[in-house]
Amino acid sequence: MLKNPISSPIEILLVEDNPGDVRLTQEVLKEGKVHNTLSIVENGVEAISFLKKENEYKDAPTPDLILLDLNLPKKDGREVLLDIKKDKDLKKIPVVVLTTSQAEEDILNVYDLNANCYVSKPVDLGQFIDVVKSIEDFWLSIVKLPTR
Numbered sequence: 001m002l003k004n005p006i007s008s009p010i011e012i013l014l015v016e017d018n019p020g021d022v023r024l025t026q027e028v029l030k031e032g033k034v035h036n037t038l039s040i041v042e043n044g045v046e047a048i049s050f051l052k053k054e055n056e057y058k059d060a061p062t063p064d065l066i067l068l069d070l071n072l073p074k075k076d077g078r079e080v081l082l083d084i085k086k087d088k089d090l091k092k093i094p095v096v097v098l099t100t101s102q103a104e105e106d107i108l109n110v111y112d113l114n115a116n117c118y119v120s121k122p123v124d125l126g127q128f129i130d131v132v133k134s135i136e137d138f139w140l141s142i143v144k145l146p147t148r
Contacts, residue, residue, distance in 0.1 A: 010036040013063035015047040015080065016098075017072055021121065021128070025067070028132040036136075037061065044075025048083055051090055063093055064146075065139050068115075070099040070106060078109060085114040092146055096135055 012029065016022050022040055029038055039060065041047050047068070050057040066084070070077035077097065084090045094116040099106070102120045110118050119135065122128050 010034055010065065011061045011063045012036050012038045013047070013050060013066045014038055014040045015042075015044070015066065015068045015072065015077065016040065017042045017069065021069075024125070024128055025132050028129055029136060032133070032136045034136060039063065043073045044077065044080040046074075047072075047080050048075065051084065051087075051093075066093055066095045067098050067135070068095050070097060070101055070110070078113060081110060081113045081115055094139065094143070096139065098131075098135070 014022065014025055016025070022042075026038060026040075029036055039050065041050050046057075047066075049055055050060045051063075053060050068077050068080060072080070077099065081095055081097070084093065084095060091114075095114075097110045097115045097118045098121055099119075100121045100123070107118050119131060122131060
């Protein structure tokens with residue numbers, strides 16, 4: 001069954017440790033054309049706890065989309081991606097890797113781990129905003145997401 005974006009907001013989990021990138025992503029998605037709810041965790045351990053609804057995240061919403069940074073404290077994004085894609089209850093959630101790395105090895109590695117797409121974060125503020133808007137346009141307006 002497909003999610004009906006008119007009836008309920010799209011749930012997005014942002015896994016990001018850079019406060020500046022978090023703020024910018026919040027602003028862009030808040031002004032977006034698709035109604036969404038953004039949850040934020042700042043490391044890989046918190047991401048897995050959130051997704052598995054453990055500890056303080058027992059009432060966390062199940063995300064429709066995950067925006068995942070690779071270079072995270074405690075548990076890096078590659079390990080988080082591996083855990084997500086190995087879990088029968090989580091593997092269908094689309095994961096967009098959004099990271100500063102442009103290393104070919106990282107790109108190949110995350111696709112081997114079944115990421116749904118890999119996006120390099122630009123350092124330029126205007127370009128960063130454009131990238132987040134493009135992710136929103138594609139993943140929240142064009143792609144049909146499964147229901148939770």
